[in-house]
Amino acid sequence: MVLKIVRTVWPVMLTYVAIGAPCGMIMGQTGMEPWMVFALSSTFVTGSGQFMICNLWLAGVPAASIVASVAAISSRFALYSASIAPHLAGASKRQTLAVAATLTEEAYGISLAKLVEGEDWGPRESFVLNVILIATWGASCTMGAIVGAVVDVPTAIASFVCTSLFICLLFSQRLSRGNVVAAVSGAVSVAVCKFLGFTNIAVPASVVVGIAIALACDAVLDGRGARDAR
């Protein structure tokens, strides 16, 4: 079963190695020991969250604000978990816990497709897939941290790797009116916060501002649309 799953996910594993190694290098730059990198990588399994911790830590942001930012960005897992829940209706509580607790974005995509197809795929296969990807990600990040301790990477360049990753993730979002409003509002709010001196809370506060403005915009425009239709 493991070989069959590896044959399915090897391209994802290669990507994990390519992204995980630089991620581990940057984590090493924050002063994390390899054991810390392994512990964090193999429990978080979210590149954006790990890059975020490093980026905000290097920028001197307080721990509470970093945790709030990571929690905000990780709330997307709630969506994945919610959408995979109906496909785990026949699974035991223990199997549901195992699959949900180890969910990653890529694993979610593959598992959901296989569960919908329904052919020879169940919670057990989903869990093994998750574990394979978590092990690949954890090992890649740890290797990166070990290599990064030997090779000196300037902080500004390492930090820009995070920026590049966030740009990629931003432009991978669906291009809809609400998403554009949320993104622009969030970015403008960060600039305003920073110019007003609220650097520590700029990111989490701006995420809330972005969501609130996008929802308000939807309510106003949809309300107007409904009125126009009448």
Add this chain to the structure above:
Amino acid sequence: MPVNEFLVLWLSSWAAIAFFRVAPAFALRGRTLSPRITEALGYIPPAAFAALVANDLVSPGAFDAGPWPALVPWIAAAGVVAVAVKTKSMLWCCVSGIVFYIVLSLI
């Protein structure tokens, strides 16, 4: 990073991530999220990633050292945007970001 601070960061963040991963799978067995909540959750990634990019690029004192050093990350970011739109590849975006940043810093 001191071990105490690492443990606080790691365990607090992990608790939040684990909650988001596990809670809906159990809470929504046989149920679905309301459209309003789904919509709000869906806006988190664009708002968060845009906020993070802005947080990296906007610096009130950036022009103190002259216009060029302040413009380097903005121009490099514009290059990465082009690569992101074209390829949607995290790997290519990271590689191109490093290359743009180093080349522009050398000018």
